[in-house]
Amino acid sequence: MGVTTQTGEKASYLAKERSITLPVTVINGKNDGPVLLLTAGIHGDEFPSMYALQQLQQSIDPKEMSGVLVVLHLANLDGFHGNRIALNPKDEKNLNREFPGSAQGTPTEQIAELLTREFISKTDFLVDMHSGSANQTLLNHVYSPFVGDEELDALTFEFAKATGMQHIVMYGDRPRDPNNSISYPNTAMTRGKPGLTTEIGHLAQSDEASIAEALKVATNTMYFLNMLPGKPVEHPEPVIYETIKYPSSTTTGFFRPSKATGDKVKKGQEVGKVVDYFGNHVETIQAPVDGTVMMVNQMPAIKNGQSVMAIGVEQSE
The missing domain is CATH 3.40.630.10 (Zn peptidases)
Structure with missing residues (x-):
């Protein structure tokens, strides 16, 4: 350039x-x-x-x-x-x-x-x-x-x-x-x-x-890459994930997460709720898989079809 x-x-x-x-x-x-x-x-x-x-x-x-x-x-x-x-x-x-x-x-x-x-x-x-x-x-x-x-x-x-x-x-x-x-x-x-x-x-x-x-x-x-003198230090307990799944809302309103990053979840377990503009409960969102919560959407505004978090699925042995 x-x-x-x-x-x-x-x-x-x-x-x-x-x-x-x-x-x-x-x-x-x-x-x-x-x-x-x-x-x-x-x-x-x-x-x-x-x-x-x-x-x-x-x-x-x-x-x-x-x-x-x-x-x-x-x-x-x-x-x-x-x-x-x-x-x-x-x-x-x-x-x-x-x-x-x-x-x-x-x-x-x-x-x-x-x-x-x-x-x-x-x-x-x-x-x-x-x-x-x-x-x-x-x-x-x-x-x-x-x-x-x-x-x-x-x-x-x-x-x-x-x-x-x-x-x-x-x-x-x-x-x-x-x-x-x-x-x-x-x-x-x-x-x-x-x-x-x-x-x-x-x-x-x-x-x-x-x-x-x-x-x-x-x-x-x-x-x-041997660009600097020294050796990389790998993590002693790496966790390898084979995929990430994204549970989504099927309604529109306010999202309230019930899980935090790093939490372990089981398939079907509640991970959050959606309430309407008046505070009425309209949906319970469940984990689609067993895994670890990698990301959580912290903004309350949610629309139909929007993902609310990312769940990492660990690689099988």
């Missing part, structure tokens, strides 16, 4: 193309190694990873690093300044649903196309760093996608374990067509590059514990 970062140097700048502006840091290590792309702000209201990546880039000496680290500090700048949950106010679209994008499309589609062309195409490994939005409580977890490529899927799983996160979700629901890749990390996967999604922190908060966890995860990925 018009900026060259020489071997052994670091550059932070606003990368610009047409109406798109992206805050980027490139750290070009002294020694050979892979290219790692760490991205925050695909959703502009998910803050812990933004602060963590600021700290990471400031702490690294390129002369002590191998490979190239590309830090995309904020992929959705308009959403960030617009204080929007997930969306870009220029076109009301979710950037993580518009890949591989279009150079002739809406503003969000243009960002997706630029990220596909100028960032994903040049990287070897990608981590898309998220958190719970203002309407969600969240159990920290990492998605380990699989696309039917045995070698790539195995490497991606090792990459996920190396983050050190305890809760790992195996995720194979995205399209496998690179021309209809939908999400940011899946765009990497459909091009043969491991792409993880981390979820750390919630309620649009910027608490120090979540920032520290995001920083640890980012550093562990660099250890895994």
Whole structure:
């Protein structure tokens, strides 16, 4: 994007193309190694990873690093300044649903196309760093996608374990067509590059514990790739999930959850209630499976068909 970062140097700048502006840091290590792309702000209201990546880039000496680290500090700048949950106010679209994008499309589609062309195409490994939005409580977890490529899927799983996160979700629901890749990390996967999604922190908060966890995860990925001296520390008791299910409301009104993130639930167990605008009970929502509550919608407004939480189903032995 018009900026060259020489071997052994670091550059932070606003990368610009047409109406798109992206805050980027490139750290070009002294020694050979892979290219790692760490991205925050695909959703502009998910803050812990933004602060963590600021700290990471400031702490690294390129002369002590191998490979190239590309830090995309904020992929959705308009959403960030617009204080929007997930969306870009220029076109009301979710950037993580518009890949591989279009150079002739809406503003969000243009960002997706630029990220596909100028960032994903040049990287070897990608981590898309998220958190719970203002309407969600969240159990920290990492998605380990699989696309039917045995070698790539195995490497991606090792990459996920190396983050050190305890809760790992195996995720194979995205399209496998690179021309209809939908999400940011899946765009990497459909091009043969491991792409993880981390979820750390919630309620649009910027608490120090979540920032520290995001920083640890980012550093562990660099250890895994031998970009920095050190070894990744895997969680001693990882929990692997084979899928996530989303119980939904069949009515409209106020949702009141009765379960919190981390709770274990049994199929058929109550997880929340819906009352109408007058406070009258209209629905009891039940868990569709046995599992662990991964996310809870904390905003009371609920519509018919809207999911109220995410329940992770642990992998069978």
